[in-house]
Structure formats: C-alpha cells, structure tokens
Amino acid sequence: MHSIAAAARLSARRTAPSAARSGLARTALRASYRRYSTQPGPEATKSNSSNTALFAGLGAAAVGGIAYYFYTSSDSVKSGVQAAKVAVNFVPSKEDYQKVYNRIADHFDADDYDDGSFAPVLFRLAWHSSGTYDKDSKTGGSNHATMRFEPESLHGANAGLHVARGIMEKIKSEFPWISYGDLWTLGGVAAIQEMGGPKVNWRAGRIDGQAQDATPDGRLPDAAQGADHLRNVFYRMGFNDQEIVVLSGAHAVGRCHPDRSGFSGPWTFSPTTFTNDYYRHLLDEKWVWKKWNGPKQYVDKATGNLMMLPTDYALVQDKNMKKWVKAYADDQELFFKDFAAVVSRLFELGVPESQFVTSEPWHLKTFDEQKEEAKK
Numbered sequence: 001m002h003s004i005a006a007a008a009r010l011s012a013r014r015t016a017p018s019a020a021r022s023g024l025a026r027t028a029l030r031a032s033y034r035r036y037s038t039q040p041g042p043e044a045t046k047s048n049s050s051n052t053a054l055f056a057g058l059g060a061a062a063v064g065g066i067a068y069y070f071y072t073s074s075d076s077v078k079s080g081v082q083a084a085k086v087a088v089n090f091v092p093s094k095e096d097y098q099k100v101y102n103r104i105a106d107h108f109d110a111d112d113y114d115d116g117s118f119a120p121v122l123f124r125l126a127w128h129s130s131g132t133y134d135k136d137s138k139t140g141g142s143n144h145a146t147m148r149f150e151p152e153s154l155h156g157a158n159a160g161l162h163v164a165r166g167i168m169e170k171i172k173s174e175f176p177w178i179s180y181g182d183l184w185t186l187g188g189v190a191a192i193q194e195m196g197g198p199k200v201n202w203r204a205g206r207i208d209g210q211a212q213d214a215t216p217d218g219r220l221p222d223a224a225q226g227a228d229h230l231r232n233v234f235y236r237m238g239f240n241d242q243e244i245v246v247l248s249g250a251h252a253v254g255r256c257h258p259d260r261s262g263f264s265g266p267w268t269f270s271p272t273t274f275t276n277d278y279y280r281h282l283l284d285e286k287w288v289w290k291k292w293n294g295p296k297q298y299v300d301k302a303t304g305n306l307m308m309l310p311t312d313y314a315l316v317q318d319k320n321m322k323k324w325v326k327a328y329a330d331d332q333e334l335f336f337k338d339f340a341a342v343v344s345r346l347f348e349l350g351v352p353e354s355q356f357v358t359s360e361p362w363h364l365k366t367f368d369e370q371k372e373e374a375k376k
C-alpha cells in the first residue's frame, strides 16, 4: 500500500496542467458517483489495507482526480443495509498499474493446473468480459465487469471462468482501488505478454457497474457453428473478417475442458506460449471429426492430440477468411502486430472515451523487460 502514497505524489505532478484532463476527471468522477459496484472488494470492507488506502487516498484528495469509494462498514454489508461509503480521491499512476500487472503475473505459474499456467484462463476472462459488446446499442463490453453477477456468471459460455475470477479477487483485495473491468483486462494483457506474445497497449478507466448493466445470454460465439455465425457475432462488436481471424489466433494458447465447454484438448503443442502455430496447424494438419461421445470437434489425424472447434475450422472453409489464415501462418510478426492492435480495441469495447484516464495508451512492462532495465 506504500505505492498509493507514491501515486498521490506522482499524480500531483501528472494531473495539473490540462483543462481537458480535469474535465475528463470530472466526467469520471460523476460516473463513479453514479455507478459504484454493489460488491465491495473483501479487503476493502475490513482490513488495515483499506484504512491505509483511505488515508493515502485522502492525502491524494488534495490533488483532485478520479474518485474511488472504499466501503468502511463490514457490518452494514453483512446486515444487508447499504454500506457506508466514503469518497476519496486517489489517482493511481502508471507505476501503480505496473504493480498490479506484476501481481497478476505472479499468479500465472501453477504446477498442478492444466498446462502449468493460469494465464490462458485469465486471458479468456478478459475476452469474455469484453466480447459481449453491441456497437449499435452500445451495451456490454469490458466497462462494467458484469460477469461478477448472476445470471451472467452462469451463462454457458462462461463456464470455468470462476477460476479466473477467483484469482482476480485475490489481486483485488491487495489493490482495492482498481475497478474490476480494469483488473480483468489488465490480466488479459499480462497473460498475452508473459506468454511471449506481442506488447499490448492498455488504458485504465473502466468503472464497476451493477447486475442490471449485464447483457442477455447469447452474445458470445457458439463454437458449434460456422462462418456466418462468427460474422454475426463479431460484426456486432465492430470487427471485420480479418479481425475475426486475427482474434481467433488467441487459440494458440489454452485448451478446451470437457467439464466446461464440453470440448476437449489444446489447439497447439505449446499451449502456454503465444505463437502463430494455430494458423500453421489449421493449414498443415489433416483434420478429421473426433470419434467420441462429446460435441462435434476436429482432431489432427497425425497425432490425435490437437483439436479444432467447428468455428476454428470455419476459418479455412471460408475463402475470405482463409487468406488471412495463410497470411498469419506465413508471418508471425504480422500476426503479432495485428493481434496487438485488435485485442487492445477488444479490451476497450464499451468504455466511453471520456472515461479513460489518458488518451495515450500505456505499455506495461513484462517481467523480462523489467529485469533487463534493472541490469542497466
């Protein structure tokens, strides 16, 4: 929590000059008055850390900025009475977000989970919290982190994501000032970068919403379908064919779980390393229907160890999409460049521009970059 006092000092330097910025801060301030989460972070209700945050925050109030609420009464929460709220101004700096990034990445390694890492499932949480966006109604997206609430947490597509939300809850208790939307999307960025993927720009500014901000079931893609369905779903978010293909390359990492989606297996032989192997396998392997009692999916004929969903295979069945599969199979650098730009947009879906704390995107550093810097 010492970081918060440091943040306050830094923010005093950062915030002052721009009129636009203070207007922006006011907008965010108004927004956060209107819409604070009904779920306080666990530590924020009872621990010393929240008191520390409170005092540091009060110190920071002098410099103005975005308001965060810290709940101060655990009894009132327990009794179901609206918790007493104290508004404090605290402007976290880029350094504070780097600390959160580092704590998230500290949680990736897990010897007894899947392929040894929680990074893929945390990445999936970021995507599922963003991919509910509808550009016409401007509903859904990463702003409100509504997957904390039922029924969204119980939507079939979100099966298994309680694992990721549980890890994020631990981080939230250490950094109660961060919104869930910022925390979850930052988790996606950390996962991509730490798995060796491209550097992904990210901005802070999401605010916690409430259950009523959730979108209806059915907005996320259904893996049993084909290219038309992918177009319906991703065009609704504002993406085009090329972007559908580039985002699908995320399946270079992670795996399907029979007890979650019903599907089974990884897409690549290195499911904790971000590569363009997904596209290479799509083109180079011979894919056959898996003979089993589960949902229809493909396996590679050569080893039987890799899988493709019907929606993955649709990318090589559709002429326009296939040309992008080829482009990314041939050129990992191109894939990384395009993926970084598109996933950064994905993670910002549903967040009004006025809410972002900066117009300049941030690059939060990987562990390796930080180590390199420390050597200098």
Ligand code: HEM
Binding pocket: 120, 121, 123, 124, 127, 160, 221, 222, 223, 224, 230, 247, 248, 250, 251, 253, 254, 255, 256, 257, 258, 260, 261, 262, 263, 309, 311, 343
């Ligand atoms: C194109 C439509 C998509 C469909 C139909 C789809 C479907 C699925 C399914 C069925 C799973 C397995 C879940 C489980 O059993 O645990 C999965 C896993 C995953 N998906 Fe997708 N997905 C799509 C697009 C995306 C996108 C756009 C991203 C990110 C940008 C993404 C990232 C992931 C990751 C990282 C996993 C692995 C999770 C883990 O290992 O626990 N997917 N996806």
